[in-house]
Structure formats: structure tokens, C-alpha cells
Amino acid sequence: MLHHLIRQAARSGFALDIAAKPLPTPSRRSFLKAVGAGGGALVIGAHLPMPALAAEAAPKIIGPADPRPQLFIIIAPDNTVTVLAKHLDKGQGIVTGLATIVAEELDADWAQVRGAFAPADNKLYANHFFGVQGTGGSTAVANSWDELRMAGAAARAMLVATAAARWNVPAGEVTVAKGVVRHAASGRSFTFGDLATDAAKLPVPQQVKLKEAKDYVLIGKPDLHRLDHISKTNGTAIFAMDIRRPGQVTAVLARSPRFGGTVKSVDDAAARKVPGVIEVLTLPVGVAVIAKNTWAATQGREALKITWDDAKAETRGTDAMLADYRKLADQPGAVAANKGDADKTFTTVAANGGHVIDGEFVFPYLAHAPMEPLNAVVALNPDGGCTIWAGSQFQGVEQMVVAGVLGCKPEQVKIETQWAGGSFGRRATPNGDYIAEAAMIAKAYPKAPVHLVWTREDDIKGGRYRPLFLHRIKAAVDAKGNLVAWKQRIVGQSFMAGTPFEAVMVKNGVDETSVEGASDMAYPVPNLAVDLHSPTSPVTTLWWRSVGHTHTAYAKEVMIDRLAKAAGKDPVAFRMEMLKDHPRLAGVLKLAADKAGWGQPLAKGKGRGVAVHESFNTYVAHVADVTVDAKGQVKVDRVVVAIDCGEVVNPDIVKAQMEGGAGWGIGHALRGEITMTDGLVDQGNFDSFLPLRMSDMPAVEVHIVPSHERPTGAGEPGVPTVAPAVANAVFSVTGQPLQTLPFSRDGIV
Amino acid sequence: MISINVNGEERQVDVPGDMPLLWVLRDELNMTGTKFGCGIAQCGACTVHVDGQPIRACQTPVSMLTPESKVTTIEGVRGKAAEAVQAAWQKLDVVQCGYCQSGQIMSAIALLTDNRNPTDADIDSAMDGNVCRCATYVRIRAAIKDAAQTMRA
Ligand code: FES
Ligand code: FES
Numbered sequence: 001m002l003h004h005l006i007r008q009a010a011r012s013g014f015a016l017d018i019a020a021k022p023l024p025t026p027s028r029r030s031f032l033k034a035v036g037a038g039g040g041a042l043v044i045g046a047h048l049p050m051p052a053l054a055a056e057a058a059p060k061i062i063g064p065a066d067p068r069p070q071l072f073i074i075i076a077p078d079n080t081v082t083v084l085a086k087h088l089d090k091g092q093g094i095v096t097g098l099a100t101i102v103a104e105e106l107d108a109d110w111a112q113v114r115g116a117f118a119p120a121d122n123k124l125y126a127n128h129f130f131g132v133q134g135t136g137g138s139t140a141v142a143n144s145w146d147e148l149r150m151a152g153a154a155a156r157a158m159l160v161a162t163a164a165a166r167w168n169v170p171a172g173e174v175t176v177a178k179g180v181v182r183h184a185a186s187g188r189s190f191t192f193g194d195l196a197t198d199a200a201k202l203p204v205p206q207q208v209k210l211k212e213a214k215d216y217v218l219i220g221k222p223d224l225h226r227l228d229h230i231s232k233t234n235g236t237a238i239f240a241m242d243i244r245r246p247g248q249v250t251a252v253l254a255r256s257p258r259f260g261g262t263v264k265s266v267d268d269a270a271a272r273k274v275p276g277v278i279e280v281l282t283l284p285v286g287v288a289v290i291a292k293n294t295w296a297a298t299q300g301r302e303a304l305k306i307t308w309d310d311a312k313a314e315t316r317g318t319d320a321m322l323a324d325y326r327k328l329a330d331q332p333g334a335v336a337a338n339k340g341d342a343d344k345t346f347t348t349v350a351a352n353g354g355h356v357i358d359g360e361f362v363f364p365y366l367a368h369a370p371m372e373p374l375n376a377v378v379a380l381n382p383d384g385g386c387t388i389w390a391g392s393q394f395q396g397v398e399q400m401v402v403a404g405v406l407g408c409k410p411e412q413v414k415i416e417t418q419w420a421g422g423s424f425g426r427r428a429t430p431n432g433d434y435i436a437e438a439a440m441i442a443k444a445y446p447k448a449p450v451h452l453v454w455t456r457e458d459d460i461k462g463g464r465y466r467p468l469f470l471h472r473i474k475a476a477v478d479a480k481g482n483l484v485a486w487k488q489r490i491v492g493q494s495f496m497a498g499t500p501f502e503a504v505m506v507k508n509g510v511d512e513t514s515v516e517g518a519s520d521m522a523y524p525v526p527n528l529a530v531d532l533h534s535p536t537s538p539v540t541t542l543w544w545r546s547v548g549h550t551h552t553a554y555a556k557e558v559m560i561d562r563l564a565k566a567a568g569k570d571p572v573a574f575r576m577e578m579l580k581d582h583p584r585l586a587g588v589l590k591l592a593a594d595k596a597g598w599g600q601p602l603a604k605g606k607g608r609g610v611a612v613h614e615s616f617n618t619y620v621a622h623v624a625d626v627t628v629d630a631k632g633q634v635k636v637d638r639v640v641v642a643i644d645c646g647e648v649v650n651p652d653i654v655k656a657q658m659e660g661g662a663g664w665g666i667g668h669a670l671r672g673e674i675t676m677t678d679g680l681v682d683q684g685n686f687d688s689f690l691p692l693r694m695s696d697m698p699a700v701e702v703h704i705v706p707s708h709e710r711p712t713g714a715g716e717p718g719v720p721t722v723a724p725a726v727a728n729a730v731f732s733v734t735g736q737p738l739q740t741l742p743f744s745r746d747g748i749v
Numbered sequence: 750m751i752s753i754n755v756n757g758e759e760r761q762v763d764v765p766g767d768m769p770l771l772w773v774l775r776d777e778l779n780m781t782g783t784k785f786g787c788g789i790a791q792c793g794a795c796t797v798h799v800d801g802q803p804i805r806a807c808q809t810p811v812s813m814l815t816p817e818s819k820v821t822t823i824e825g826v827r828g829k830a831a832e833a834v835q836a837a838w839q840k841l842d843v844v845q846c847g848y849c850q851s852g853q854i855m856s857a858i859a860l861l862t863d864n865r866n867p868t869d870a871d872i873d874s875a876m877d878g879n880v881c882r883c884a885t886y887v888r889i890r891a892a893i894k895d896a897a898q899t900m901r902a
């Protein structure tokens with residue numbers, strides 16, 4: 001569809017200007033250099049520059065924003081306005097969000113607005129936070145806010161200038177509203193489509209005036225529908241899984257059942273006899289079965305007899321890994337935060353009527369399990385490059401990785417980004433992962449476009465998990481009930497280590513994504529010590545919706561409730577006291593508590609818990625209500641969430657992200673875990689990696705703080721506080737802190 | 750050759766009888782609205798109707814269908830319940846990634862065809878087999894109630 005649009009617009013409209021000069025961003029150049037040094041083995045993080053930015057009040061655009069409207073807007077003679085999203089939409093609604101920003105400054109009518117994915121191009125479409133094209137870290141709106149407002153305003157000015165010239169009136173007399181360009185005095189008007197062809201010939205204005213927030217007619221309004229709300233309810237939305245190229249074959253890959261294992265020998269005789277199987281290929285990444293269709297491919301794979309070499313594989317189970325982590329936790333780790341003297345304070349506090357509390361927290365490996373199993377179509381092109389159809393989240397990385405695989409230039413790797421059936425971090429990989437696999441198979445089988453399909457079992461057993469983490473925390477309140485000391489040791493794999501970004505993200509042995517939310521906690525603890533061990537394992541790990549905050553916020557907020565109880569203080573009051581210098585955190589905490597009816601008496605067996613946290617420059621508080629029945633079984637009844645993410649582009653999408661984030665957090669806290677026995681993953685599908693289902697889902701009430709601060713993200717920040725709020729609600733009933741996840745391990749669900 | 754009736758059309762497919770209906774639809778007939786999510790009847794993404802009843806196409810070998818069986822997919826589903834459900838889904842902007850939603854909608858249509866006034870417990874039991882990793886459950890529940898109201902009106 002996109003190419004059709006571009007072609008059409010190029011003929012007569014507001015065309016995409018691919019030949020325009022590249023963005024000279026320093027970060028992009030250093031990224032390319034890092035990649036060049038690493039050859040085909042590429043690595044980068046979706047989340048990269050955020051920790052550096054988190055220290056600042058608001059995210060900053062790195063490098064100049066590019067306001068050229070032709071990059072982002074196609075106004076066609078049929079009066080449609082198509083906004084090109086350089087970001088992937090994996091459900092978070094970013095195509096709608098970006099289009100809203102453009103449409104606002106353009107004064108388009110929402111009904112004429114469409115969304116499409118921009119072609120992959122690091123020069124034109126880099127994420128300014130990353131230096132390459134990619135989506136992640138809840139950065140998309142923050143990244144595009146200035147760029148797209150400028151683009152929209154520039155396009156509007158060009159339409160106005162065109163109309164003014166045709167009418168021979170001063171531009172100042174021309175107004176634009178709801179997609180109509182008017183000259184009020186003479187009663188004349190044009191649609192955008194009437195003006196598009198001529199407007200495109202004008203130079204792009206160097207300066208544009210942006211709207212003030214009070215004049216917004218689309219931004220912040222609750223009644224805009226998502227641009228994908230119809231195609232995703234009638235089966236017409238196309239995901240990568242639905243791509244059908246002429247002659248396309250389907251491939252599945254048999255990968256080592258143990259992480260780090262390799263193929264020793266293959267007997268493929270039976271597989272080759274399966275009707276529909278075309279070819280069996282042994283590659284460095286596993287054994288590929290290529291077939292006429294998905295069923296034949298999976299049947300063929302089942303018939304393979306493969307002997308694996310486990311010499312370099314992980315052969316421990318998760319219990320053994322955890323035992324090793326506990327041994328490590330007895331030793332000091334790399335220092336992430338150190339002020340005052342926590343150890344000394346514990347001694348003095350204990351002797352002076354205060355309370356010292358300790359706790360060990362265990363967080364399991366977790367799969368992302370996006371609803372659409374990973375897959376990509378790769379078709380080789382005659383020029384030595386290829387075209388890829390995928391829910392590509394890191395186009396910039398994937399172009400370079402695949403160029404390495406095929407021996408072509410990154411620009412020769414065309415990517416047709418598709419709607420993605422979820423990601424939760426899974427699709428943004430340092431090494432191109434499944435897309436690199438698909439390219440390797442396509443290279444080995446150049447006769448036809450290859451569709452590599454992961455089954456759900458491939459996905460659940462396939463790694464890139466949220467790492468297994470162990471936290472040990474010791475903390476103290478003094479006799480007055482003030483939090484005076486906090487010592488925390490964290491043990492878990494680093495997914496930054498071994499990547500070119502280790503240099504940026506790992507400082508003095510501390511991977512910032514392992515300690516974010518802990519070492520920089522907002523509570524003002526005078527004696528704070530946080531350290532980290534980053535053990536290694538062949539088990540692959542990755543960021544997972546809200547990254548380090550998935551475990552750090554949980555451990556922190558559950559400990560805070562225990563400390564509040566020891567201090568004899570109300571959990572909300574205890575937090576409010578400590579957040580005096582953090583008005584936005586205090587603001588969401590108060591809002592959630594007020595809306596939830598905090599402090600009102602509850603029936604027997606009902607509990608209420610709270611948690612508050614900042615992540616990705618967004619502030620979120622949750623209050624959870626639970627019922628604990630006579631048998632000790634827990635049901636989450638309601639969740640009230642307050643969020644402050646600055647200026648809100650689409651309130652209904654923020655609301656949806658809070659609903660989904662609550663479900664994500666609760667679902668995994670209840671029953672989510674990946675375990676291994678002797679290095680083999682115990683789970684394989686949704687019958688064992690148990691997802692949240694309808695009957696688990698509580699009511700969710702969302703309250704958004706009105707704000708004109710710079711917009712930040714909403715995709716991830718709704719996750720960190722929901723599970724600790726639920727745990728604290730259970731704690732309020734049972735007095736038992738929930739420190740080992742998932743809760744099913746405690747037999748309460 | 751196996752003959753099946755999909756959305757009112759007779760289709761001939763040359764596939765082994767044990768091939769699940771899901772792959773017949775998706776790979777042989779290029780009807781990609783019905784989704785693959787788990788392959789073991791645990792997620793509901795592949796839900797279609799056979800003679801009006803919701804079934805998991807991933808666990809339905811095509812040989813199990815008789816020449817009289819009428820298969821309805823998201824592409825062909827019509828009628829009062831379908832209209833009400835799709836309109837409610839659109840009104841409430843239920844979808845996020847959207848990948849589960851064909852299956853959710855097919856399950857919801859089947860529920861409302863039988864029961865125009867479902868309770869929360871009815872919704873739980875009809876919809877618990879449909880996983881949504883984006884956790885759009887709050888809106889799915891609201892949309893089913895909205896559609897039910899439309900159908901009763
Ligand atoms: S694909 Fe059939 S139930 Fe999941
Ligand atoms: S909308 Fe994404 S899985 Fe349901």
C-alpha cells in the first residue's frame with residue numbers, strides 16, 4: 001500500500017522526498033562505527049540512551065529534528081493525508097499517535113487521515129535517541145513530538161501559500177480548519193487535495209509557528225478513533241504472518257533445545273519424505289526445514305533426528321542457577337550507588353528503637369510471548385540485496401545485520417514494516433535474531449521468497465527472556481519511622497554486556513538496565529548502597545516491557561510497605577512524606593489514592609495496596625484491591641492507576657496502555673515463569689507458560705494528570721507498579737510479603 | 750482433493766487429511782484473517798465457526814469436516830451479532846496489536862448468538878479460551894456488553 005501511495009503522490013501530490021539530505025546525527029555515526037567494527041554481529045539496545053536522559057527533567061532530541069514534511073506526510077489529490085510512521089506499531093497505537101501530532105498542526109480533518117509505515121532508512125528515519133531507526137524505551141512520541149509538529153506546520157504553511165497565490169490574497173487572510181483551506185472574506189475554499197500538487201512544488205518554510213496547547217483540536221481529545229480500529233476488527237489488517245509472496249515457501253528451524261548447543265549430526269531422511277517438504281538445510285543457527293506450507297514444515301521438523309553438541313550449552317536448571325546466584329549474593333558486587341554508611345546505620349538504628357528488615361526477592365525468567373509468533377519473509381533481489389516483510393522494530397539494526405549475512409550494503413536491504421502482533425521488547429534484538437535467521441535461510445535457499453515461522457513452542461523455549469533476578473535488601477527505619485538506610489544487592493544477567501553498547505550502558509561493571517529504579521530511587525535515603533553481580537550464561541536475555549523496572553520497582557515497593565508497617569505508618573502517608581521533592585510522583589500517588597478511596601474501611605478478606613514509581617520519565621501510581629478468600633486464594637478485583645506522562649497526545653490510547661500494562665503486570669505476577677531442568681526449558685506453550693485470561697482481569701480505572709510538560713511514553717510505565725500494588729494489597733490482609741514470583745509459587749492463585 | 754465450504758463457497762484443496770483447518774485456510778486458501786497463535790487450542794486466535802459453533806481451527810483436521818459442514822471465518826461472518834460485535838469493537842477501540850482480535854470477535858459473536866444478555870460469568874466462560882497478550886480484556890468485556898445491548902434493542 002505504501003509504495004502505491006508514494007508512487008501516486010509522486011505523480012501528482014505531496015511526494016516523499018527520499019533524495020533529501022541525510023540527518024547528520026553524531027550518534028548515528030558512532031553507531032555505524034561500532035557496527036562496522038563488529039562485522040555482521042550487530043548489537044544495539046532499544047533502551048539505550050534513556051538512563052542518561054532520565055537524569056534530566058525531560059528527554060532531549062539528540063541531533064536536529066528534521067521538519068521536512070515530505071518525509072512524513074503524503075497529501076494525495078484524493079484529499080487523503082497519509083502520515084508515515086518511522087516507528088513500529090505493535091499495538092501501542094503509535095501510528096495513530098504520530099498521525100495525531102501531524103494532523104493537529106496541519107489542521108487536517110481526522111477522517112481524512114491515514115497511517116502507513118515509512119520505508120527503512122537510517123539516514124531519514126533514525127530514532128533521535130538511538131541514532132538508528134528503531135522503536136523502544138517508550139520513546140516514540142518524545143522522539144517525534146518536535147519533528148512532526150514542525151512537519152505538520154510546514155505542510156500547512158505550504159498549503160496556505162498555495163491557496164493564497166491562487167486567490168491572489170495575503171496568506172494572513174487564509175485560514176485552515178478540519179481539512180479545509182478558506183478565504184473567509186470571499187467565501188472561497190479548497191480541500192487539501194486541491195492544493196497538494198502545487199503545494200509540493202514550494203520550498204519548505206524554514207520557520208514555522210507551532211500551535212499553543214490551548215488551541216489543540218485533536219491532541220488531548222478523547223474521541224479520536226485509532227487508525228487501525230476497523231482493519232483489526234474485520235480481519236483485513238496484514239501482519240508479517242499474513243504475507244504471501246508469489247512462490248513463497250515456509251521454513252521452520254530446529255534450534256538447540258539447550259541454550260548454547262550446536263548441531264552435531266542430522267538424520268533428515270524421514271523429514272525429506274514428509275509430503276510438502278522441499279529441502280532440509282543445516283545452518284549455523286540450526287536445521288531449517290523448507291516446505292510448501294507451515295503444516296508440512298512443522299511435520300518435517302518433527303521427523304528430524306538431530307544430535308546436539310552441548311559442550312558449550314547451559315546444562316544447569318534454574319534451581320541450580322539460583323543457588324549459584326545466592327552464593328554470589330554473599331559477596332559484594334559492582335557498586336551502583338553508595339552514600340552514607342548503611343551497615344553502620346543498621347547497628348545504630350537497632351540499638352535505638354528503630355527497625356531493620358531484610359528480604360530476598362526472586363524474579364523468574366519470563367518470555368515475552370507476543371501474540372503473533374515471530375516470523376519474517378525474505379525475498380532476495382537481483383542486486384544482491386533483499387526485501388524483508390516483518391514486524392520490524394529495529395529496522396536500522398536489521399538492515400545492517402542482514403547486509404552482513406548477504407554481503408550487500410545496508411541500503412540494499414529493503415524493509416516493508418508490517419503491523420506487529422505484539423512485541424513487549426521481543427522484536428528489538430541486538431543481533432537481528434529471527435530476521436537474521438530468515439536471511440540466512442533465504443541465502444541458502446535462493447529459489448523462492450522464504451517465510452520463516454516460529455511456532456509458539458519456538459517462542460516460549462527460544463530465550464531472550466527477562467533475566468532471572470535475585471535481590472537481597474536490608475533496610476531500616478529509625479525510631480521516628482524515617483527510612484534511614486537501604487542496602488540492596490542485585491544478581492542477574494546483563495543483556496548489554498557483549499554488545500557494542502556495553503561501553504555506553506555498562507559503567508564500572510554495572511549494567512544500568514539491571515539497577516535502574518533501584519540505585520536511583522526517588523525516596524531520599526541518607527545511607528544507600530546498591531551493588532550488582534552480572535553472572536553469565538548461554539541463556540539469552542533481553543529487555544521485557546519496562547526493562548529493569550520490572551523487578552526493581554517490585555522489590556522497592558514491597559519493601560517500602562514492610563517498612564511502613566514496621567514504622568506504624570500508613571503506606572500512602574509514608575510514601576508522601578518521602579516524596580516532597582518529587583511533585584510529579586507525589587501527584588500521581590495522591591491522585592490514585594484519592595480516586596481509589598484510600599483509607600476507607602474494607603470488608604473482611606479484602607485488601608488494598610499501593611505502589612508508585614518513575615520509569616521512562618513517566619510517573620505512575622497504582623492502587624490495587626484484592627479479595628483473599630477463606631482458602632487463601634487471591635483475586636484482583638480492581639486497579640486504579642494514575643499516570644503523568646506530560647502532554648497527552650491520545651488520552652484513550654494512554655488509557656488503553658494502562659489497561660494493558662495492568663494486565664501484563666498482573667498476569668506475569670500471578671503465574672508467569674520460565675524454568676529449566678538440566679538446561680531444558682520446562683514450558684512450551686500457553687498450557688504451561690500461563691497467560692492472563694479474561695477471568696483474571698480486574699476492572700481498571702485510569703486517571704491521567706493534565707499536563708503541558710513535554711510528552712513522555714506510556715507503553716512501558718504502566719507495568720512496574722501494578723504487581724507490587726497487588727502484593728501489598730495481599731500483604732495488608734495476610735501480613736505475608738510476597739517476595740518470590742510468580743504468586744502461584746505461594747499457592748495463592 | 751478435499752472439498753470444504755468456507756463462507757458459503759465450495760473450495761477444493763489438495764492437502765493431507767490431517768492438515769488442520771487453520772493451515773488450509775491460511776496457507777492453501779490465503780484467507781489470513783484467522784490467526785495462528787499456539788497451535789494447541791490454548792489461545793483462541795484461530796477461532797472460526799463450523800455450523801455456527803466456535804471451534805479452534807488449529808485442532809480441527811480438515812478431514813473432520815463433512816461436505817455439509819459450513820465454515821465461517823472473520824472474512825465472511827455476517828448477521829446481527831456480527832454487526833453488533835464489530836461495531837462495538839470499533840466504537841470502544843478495543844484493539845491494540847489486533848492479532849488476537851479475529852478470534853476474540855468470532856468467540857464473542859458465538860456467545861451473543863446464543864445469549865443476548867450475558868453475565869460477567871458467562872463472558873468469562875465464553876472468552877477464557879481467547880488469550881490477548883495485550884490484555885484488552887477490559888474493553889472486550891465492555892464491547893460484548895455494548896453489543897448485547899444493541900442486539901436487545
Ligand atoms: S492457534 Fe488455535 S487455539 Fe491457538
Ligand atoms: S490485541 Fe494484541 S493480543 Fe490481543
